[in-house]
Amino acid sequence: MRRWLFALLVASGPAWALSDPAEQLPDPAQEQRARALGRELRCLVCQNQSIEDSDAELARDLRRIVREQVAAGRSDGQVMAFLHDRYGDFVLLRPPVNAGTALLWATPVLALGAGALLVLGLRRRRAAPAPAALTPAEQARLAELDRMP
Amino acid sequence: MSEATPNPWRRRALLGLPLLAAGGAGLGFWAMLRGLGTGSYDPHGVPSALLGKAPPDFTLPPLAGSDLPTLAAADLRGALARPVLVNFFASWCVPCVIEHPQLMALKRQGVPVFGIAYKDKAADALGFLARRGNPYTRLAADEPGRVAIDWGVYGVPESYLIDRQGIIRWRWAGPITEDTVAADLGPLLRRYSA
CATH class of the missing domain: 1.20.5 (Single alpha-helices involved in coiled-coils or other helix-helix interfaces)
Structure with a gap:
C-alpha cells in the first residue's frame, strides 16, 4: 500500500494548465523551453499565476505566441522582449x-x-565594561568600614 | 555586579524607533487606502507600456457587414485633425454596455472614436451596435485578438487616446464612466485638441 502511494507521488509531476496536447510543441526540447519561459510570464488577467498555470483565454493566446516564437527559433531574450514591449514590467514575474x-x-x-x-x-x-575603580576617598571609606568591629 | 549607567539617548531610541516605524507604516497604509478609494492606486492595474509611443504597426479587416471603413496604423499617424479614441470592445462584454453611453456622448461632441471588435463574431458585434447605437467612425475586427496583444490589451473594454501627432497619451482599462470623462478624458481631450 505504502509503496504504491510512493510510486504515485513520484509519478505525479506538477500539474500545469497546459493539459491540451494540441497546444504543445512536437519537439520536447522546444516545449521545455517554452514552458520555462511561460513560467516567468505573468497572466495579466489572474495576475498571481503564470501564463503556464492560467486557464484565462489571454494566457492561452500568450502561450501560443511563446510557442510560435520558440518554434521560429527566436532566443529566450527575444521572446521575453516581445512581451515586455507590449505589457511592460508587469508581465515579468521576476521584476527587473x-x-x-x-x-x-x-x-x-x-x-x-x-x-x-x-x-x-x-x-x-x-x-x-567593568565599573570604574574606586576613588582614593572611597577606598579609605571602605578600609574604615572594614576596621569597624 | 552593577548595571552600567544607562545611556538616556539609547533608551529614548529604543522607545522611539518602534513608534516611528509603526507611525510610518500607518501613514503608508493610510495613503494606500486613500489611493484605493480615489482610484489613483490600483494594485491590479497593468500600466501601459505604450504611453508616449506611437501605436503598434497593424492592419485589420473591416467588421463584416458594416459599411464603416476599417482601422490600420496608417490611420493613426500624425498629423491628425483632432485627437482620437481607439476603443476595444465586444458584444459579450458587460462593462462595454456601461461605457457605451459615454462613447455616444463623445461622438456627439465630434470626437472620432474608432472601434476594434475583440474576439467577437461580426454578426454579434453588429447586433450590439444596432441595438445600442454606433459611436464609431471606423470599425475593425480583431477576432484572433492578436493585434490587441500588440497594443498591450488585457481585457475589454480598453481605450487609448491618441494625440494629433499620433502618440498614445492615455490608456484606460475598464469602462469609461461619467467620472472618467470628467476627471481624465475630458481635460486630456481639451489639452490635446489645441
Missing part, C-alpha cells in the same frame, strides 16, 4: 532591478543588516 524596484530587491539585505545590528547591540550591552 531598476530605480523603482531597488527597495524591493534590497529588502532581504536591509532586513539582514538590521538583524545583525540588533544582535551586535545586544551582545555589546551584555559585555558592558
